[in-house]
Amino acid sequence: MKKALLIMLFLALLIPAVVQAYPLVPIDSIQWVPVGQDSSRIAGDTVITGGLITCGTGAFYAGTGVTFYMENPSGGDFSGIMAYSAQAQGYPTLVPGDSILCTAVVSEYNSLPPPEFVTMTELLIIPSTFEFRLYGMPEPEAMDVPCSEIDSTAHADSAAEKYEGVFIKVHGLTVDSLINYSTTSTWICSDSTGHQICVREAADSIPNSFRPPVGTQFDFVQGVVYHRFGAYLLQPRYMRDMRLSRGAPIVTVAHTPLYPLVGDMVTINAYAVDDEPIPQDSVRLFYRINLLPWTPVSMTRIPNTDNYTFTLPSIQAGWVIDYFVHAVDDSSNITNEPYEAPLGFHRYTVQAPRTMTIAEARVDANQDYVPDLLDSAVIVTGIAVSPNFNTRKTDFYLQQGNAGIEVFYDSTQIMVNPGDSVTVNGIIAQYYGKTQVVAYRNNRITLHGSGHLPETTVVTCNDLADINGEAHEGTLIKVNNVLILPTPNPWPILGTSATMTMVNGDSAVLRIDLSTDIDGQPQVASRANIVGVLSQYDYSTPLNGFYEFMPRFYTDFTWQTGVDEDVVIPNDYSLSQNYPNPFNPSTLISFNLKEKTQVSLSIYNIMGERVNNLINQELEPGAHSVRWDGVNTAGQKVSSGIYFYKLDTNEFS
Template sequence: MQKNAIVILILAILLAFSATGFSQASYDTLSIYDLQYVPDPVANDLSPYLGDTVVVKGMVMNNPRDLWIGARWSAYIIDQDSFPNPWSGFFVVQNDTFQPGTLFGFVEPGTICYFTGVVSEFSNFSQITLLDNNPLIPVEILSVGNPLPDPVLLTADDIDDRADAEQWESMWVKVEDATILNNAVSGNWASFTDASGGTAFMGEYFNWFRDRLNAGTYTWPPNGTSINVQGFTRDETAGYSINPRDTLDVVLLSDPPPVIANVSRNPGAPGSSDVVTVSANIEDNISVASARINYSVDWNAFQEVAMSAGIGGFTGDIPAQGDGAFVRYYISATDNVGGTSVFPGDTSMTSGGVYFYVVRDGNHSIRDIQYTWGYANDASGFNGYEVTVEGVVMTDSTDYVGDYWIQEARAPWSGIWVNDADHVFLKGDWVSVTGVVEENFNVTRINGTAASLVQAGFGEYEPIDQTTGNITTGADSAEAYESVLVKVSNVTVTNPFPDPSGNFGEFVIDDGSGELRVDDLFSAFRGNLDSAFVSGDKYSFITAFHYYSFGNYKLAPRDSLDIGPLTGIEDNITAPLSYSLSQNYPNPFNPSTTIRYTLAQSGKFKLEVFNVLGQRVATLANQFQTAGAHQVTWDGRNDAGNSVGSGIYFYQLSGNNTTLTQKMILLK
């Protein structure tokens, strides 16, 4: 009875909204297939209707509050008329959850609706963002209580790369008879395989998993466990994932083998006289029968060393090895019924990795820290351990305050990022740095605890000449140049705004060998790099450190001297045909948000923030501005420099007889 009352209430509200004059009829009605299908996902997987306002029909597959998407609501939808065919799943987002008039907050799984919004992309994940303000168009509910279809049966190979997986984006899918490879993939993911031989991932996009994984009250099934998993596919920077709703979507098919965790070694950076003690926590639901260290020296066959149980876990020793020896190892454990697990779960070179170290009598080299030995997992073998390395400082203290980059040679694998706010060196100084190696969002760096000058004025290394295609995302040699100074020549700007969902200070260049991103990492460019680089512009060279973030390799120039002279300008550059004031991003926000706008003509313009009483809170811009695209960041402070309170604010662009206004929400 209560559910029926809610449905009646929703329908009554819908009728009231239909009288306001806002209707889906103002926009084209398209199918999910229309919005999703692309002929070549590898070349371009963005929706062909990106940026358009459209109407689409779909069946809601989850409660909009069940997904982790910050201060927003979202739901997967399917085309109930074409599912389970490819290209029949999509994703709906509402940014302003303080706006109940969309009725999106009332929909439940099994509700079929028309949704009106703007097609957008978030890290290549296609979605529609509902019109929740200027104009507000509520969802049109056609029917409720429809049964959810069975998921489409796929294999791990179907979703392990973009060429195969893009057609299943946002689909309700299932993989059977899979085996957990690694239950501790970065980002709270788990990897698995099946008889197809592919490697796919489970993700924690649903709050049930995210909350418990972050709190440490749940872990994915142990490596080696056989499972059936069903959920919704998502395209993220790290790959495609199946996202189950709760544990009912992850069915265990076998008794879980032992759980191996918290593997460590002592010493972390061994010399030739050091026996290396490896420790691990190993647990089983009944008992652990045996545990082993499997190790290999200089690519010889793996040998086994038994581990013994003691207070705090299991330990075993790898014998001392000669200076320069390369040692690989992983842990295996067997329980009382013969179930066996290994850690890391995927020890293959093509898709996984192992623990490893190089024996040195003296300091380790940067190459020792950076080199991945051909394994797909590019984390340093010294991750989490203290090392001492030497190299020449390649940045000034003002390039990135508190950090610097050093190189030991003009060669691949020779550079590393140092996080060290306590020591200031000059570019060209040869220094010694001691600190703990860490993976900072998949970039290897050293958290410096001690540093000293070895030789002043040693001199910088010249950049290594490269092509854009050789060091771009997906290139075999890209990882080798992480934190190494490189130079690309005769490049053309091919995309000044490569991220449709927002401006993240990047642009794309190409020298004819393949596209490569350029980032605003360093202080000279931070926040406004792509406002100065126009599509079609040609530059004689760009010198930069090779860097990785948000799923892409990219260049990070240090200052304006790293950008060569402009050798060509696109001839057909014209000013925008109209003025525009975009919705701020993110919204709601805390503590800051970015506002983008375009000007059809040059002139004096103001960008101001007002509260709901119409009182001016802050002036973000008040000067002569050229025609074109602009952006401003507001940090939630008024003109006096004081933080303002939570609430609704309006930002207004005015000038040249034009006034545009948008609403934003500050949440604290």
């Protein structure tokens, strides 16, 4: 009887693990979804696909990787898609009209947390699978789409899903309002019927200062459709993707540095564009100091561009500069920026930074979750508790006592290691709820040598919940014995980030950033202890939620090597379905032991031959897991196919 029972259990617990070949799937088959849905039906699958490039590499920021858009040569609904490769080095330059083929994982990028998922379907290119098919084909024609098809205000978003990733053109747009960010902007535009569309200016080839004033009219705007934060956005790729109607020049203005300190010279930058060339010396700056009379000066044009500059000398702390720009085109059309000048104007005040503690810099006395010193100049010193969470810029966390803050410098990366003593002279800022000190020059971040890391504070997931997390933002913390769940994202493959869930009583967000050494590593055990820093990414006021726990290194995860043990002792033996299945390149096998026993866990091929023995040792009672990376006992990769695994103990098989 016991022998028969053992055989039945053996047959029931033979779980196939399959490594599959990849099908050839056209883009529209990847993208097609029923009305009202936005996630690909084959998300997570690996496919071979290709098409014509509509937006080349380098058009949009992609960190250390590259991103581009392509679509079916025949065009049409669901014909376009965004593609991403984590490896930019050695990657070919793609331009519109090139034809390519590649192998990729179909992925969904979630820009909102549950339950409000908004997903952008994208292809994660598998390294070394890229093939050129044709070079130098004509640039694909943009698909004409009425504004009403992509009108978020009219709740037409489900209709716009078929244009996600597609190269489209929308005619007759007028700028109604602008939302300005540090390096991008969003223009709310409408057509003659009153329907609205969001145009997102994020292309590297379009100057950051190009911010069309309210009332600007375009004959057309064309670009690729990007799905983000609940809206379908039209992204122009290059300046040629926008054509102005006739009229006065468009002038946008900015000054750098944005928050000048004593000793800074400030450059006024104007971007002036018209349907015809603007005559020489027709772009002028008017400025005044401390409300004295206006002083006019001609701005200098940068050759072969529409950019004009003028640099003002440094002035004393507390002094105030007001300015506006006046431009005249060849038809005597006049534009002032701002348009109500001289009654309206741009202004900045020169500051002298104050030295203080990080805790003082973060003070929020009125508890509105905005630092009271927002936009103020400070000097803070602390110990770096993370390296840079960025591959091109300076972006790390600094802690002093129990208070932490993010340090950010946009232009270059200053190498910082955990334990370094650092002084920062910068401006208090806030980015999606996260308090920052932003430096505008690299010599305002000073490294004093290696110090000592502060003590790691042990917290629970409840301590990282909404409101509670503010006390730990920017500091080095540790969570013990958390269950790691692959939701909303699975463990990240190389070159990708992932937002996961961790649980120990309550749940919290685990964020793995692609700038670390974690992505692409073997998935850690389902239960682990984790060290990291607490960040935040909240997009709605009050800014007191969406805290993200971010490990810095793969070694920030600790668990028993090879086998993960849980403190909960099960009532019986069990062997679980491996995950993922099918898998490539590795899978996790989990099982429970009700008592201490000798354990053998082996992998067999379809012929019944044992190809690997993963465990052969005595284990304690509890939950365990072990990873198989698809190799045999000699360490060689096995061929694709069906495999079985079998668990043997003293009393169970």
